[in-house]
Amino acid sequence: MEPKNTTFPSTYTASDWEDRLYTLWEKSGFFNPDECIKAGITKVDAEPFSIVLPPPNVTGTLHAGHASMLAIEDILIRFKRMSGYRTLWLPGTDHAAIATQSKVEKLLAGEGKTRADLGREAFLKRVEQFAQESHDTIIHQTKKMGSSLDWSREAYTLDEKRTLAVRTAFKKMYDDGIIYRGNRIVNWDPVGQTTISDDEIVYQEETAKLYYLKYGPFEIATARPETKFGDKYVVMHPEDERYQQYAHGDTLTVEWINGPIEATIIKDEMIDREFGTGVMTITPWHSHVDFDLAQKYHLDMEQIIDQSGHLLPIAGEFAGKPISEAREHIIAKLAGKGLVTKIDESYVHQIATAERSGATVEPQIMRQWFINVTKEFPRDGKTVTLKSLMQDAVRQEKIHLLPERFNKTYFNWIDNLRDWCISRQIWFGHQIPVWYRGEEVFCGIEAPEGTGWTQDPDTLDTWFSSGLWTFSTLGWPKTTDDFQTYHPTTVLETGYDILFFWVARMILMSEYFLADIPFKTVYLHGLVRDEQGRKMSKSLGNIIDPLDVIADYGADALRLSLVIGSTPGNDLKLSTEKITSYRNFVNKLWNMGRYVSLSFDAGNVTPKAKNVSDHWILTRLAEVTAEVTAHLDHYNISLASETLRDFTWNEFADWYIEIHKIEKNDAVLAHVFMTLLKLWHPFMPFVTEALFQTFAPNEKNPLMITAWPKADTLATKDDAEQFKLVIKLIQEIRAIRSIYQIEPAKKIAVTVTAGANEITLTQNNGAIFQHLARLSEIHVIATAADTPQNSIIVQAGLLRAYIELADVVDFEKEKKRLLKEKQDKERYITTLETKLQNKNFIERAKPEIIAAEKTKLEEAHKHLSDIDHHLTSLS
């Protein structure tokens, strides 16, 4: 039979459909919740469901990790939209200050230029041009994934509205004294020529030389002799008995690199007595711990190394030399003076490097802008700090992290949190809204009136603007409808690698400015790795480009492979084999549609269960609908799609469609298939919409906005149960065919029996066997209560089938098979009986479990007696 629709090809070609369908959806306007309300699809007072897209950096293109983020979020959004929620998914991009600037600087370096050659204005133009190109690429890729984002609300962290939000936020914090400017020790990146935050540091293990130096009567150890010129404090533990003769504050003259200096004894408990000799000298200008110590005792601090990594005049003859060059010379000089006692060549330590430039971070004391995370202020009659606000949001379960174990990591991070340095010495970003004129300082949203003002040249850490993202995108500081409807947002879905960078900072900002949480649930996805579990990187050449995959396999296949097997907090391995297998599944679904189209009659036919197979499939459909809905409600996206896939392939395609070829009920077939299209739509929007449009072309009412299926059914459970047994029995019979290698052409004659008070074979499922004769070469010759002679027994529940195979079967072999089965069964019965005779079990186990065990025992006894009976009949 030809398909009614002769244009229904036997293979689904994703590229023929995807762009067309995305345009169809976009034109419909239904990505925008306002349009859904206008069209009556969503009720005005419906519960809102909102997600703001974690804005990709405008540094280039999207990778597999972005693709997985888009897939997960789109699934949640499409599911909720179909379920009737007022659903908003808001897109945007991030200017990503340092990352973007350094990318452009690299491009410039290729042309032999630096940012200084261009000047601030021309350089910024260049960056913005690059950012615009990246933006366009990213939007194109995002659409290719099928993302149902509301483009009418698109935002950019550096656009006009977000700039207003940033300046408003800065001014408020400045006025409240939360933001302050101060001389403090910061992480200086000598290559990027900017400060960076603690989180932008990557520690790398390095084997270096550890020098043991004579410092007066003491011996100190250092890996960095070049910082030691100004060391005039020597620190030891107050309870260290070796140094009892020295008191805190004592001074003594020691011979040092450039001649004698006066050293002061400091006693402090932070010293580890076990390390080296238990004595160290400090360099407050270039070490965080030393700085803390110097502040504690009000010690002098002196700069030794300049911002480009060269030694200052304090180094005497070494002044002007870069660190790397100076180190060995300094040691040589010290050795000449007899001050080097030992050199440990294999000292392993962690050195701090800048994430972006790769340079070794040099701590420096500099004048920078900070957010004070420990400043106390009143809130609702209590005294709070930014730290405590961040802790409480999660501790009081206003925000749920998924998986929950990240709570601990989160609290741990906050405990160790220091003031956040928010100023950066780069050009691309939000320039700090502070102006100076002589001693005057002005902070405002606009530049101050009058002449002679100059704006602070620094820009803000990019995470300052991203921290405002959940509400700056919704119109804040204005009180817009969007803000009132969609904030706090429902879910934040992002990678666990930016929990601190971003998630924590959004909580900080939202709690401070709105006294509210930014989102209720945080779904933290893992990293996408290659098939061997390695990170994807250019140098390994193992990058899977989402666009390539979409071109070769289609967006739906990519989405499935990114979602199935992916659980919150765990990394995902992606391989082409995996993508291929889901492409196959997409095609399988397409062909199910092709089969359904053979008998599909447009027009709404109410499905009515006739055959037991109908009762079965409708009951299962209802069960699966309920399961999938529950899984999605609990963010178990992988489980939801696996449940659906198993049902679609193993039950609907392999059984129901096969049976439909014999026992037709077109209305039920079409109903189940159409319901499956809806259930699958969030996971694979393209192929489901393509099928939907093929069956019932309706561009105004796409599948995308049809109502999510309900889990009720007209079928009866008993009939469904009965059919399950029949399926099981057929599987047993097929196994026999395989065991005895009975050729497929040969029909098997089967006698089916069931006891009078047990499940009986109705006219209907008796018919199934007869019809199945063609399908699985099973031929039911009778239904009887008696055991036929010389036959093989198979059973499913209380159904039994006797297969008459006298001409093909070696009955000695069959006896052996039965004896083995008997042994297994007896062992099983013993286990069950022991269990059921156990008083503790009877008293403590749940009644359902006991009942289930009893049924199992009953069945096992029945099977055993059947086997016995059959064994005697064989001999």
Place this chain on the structure above:
RNA sequence: GGGUCUGUAGCUCAGUUGGUUAGAGCGCUACAUUGACAUUGUAGAGGUCUCCAGUUCGAAUCUGGACAGACCCACCA
């Protein structure tokens, strides 16, 4: 140094509060193939649930320990 997680079939992993004779996909083996689909179907083989001890009537599941691995945080100079 502190912390988190993982260890189940050859591979990738499910396994909800302890209770079916421990599951799936891929791979492997055998068979089938004009059929909606060779991007398919049917069946099979394959597991001491890393190891040891404990709690319990009962442990893949809970507790302690060992071993192996992954990751995060932290400038012991």
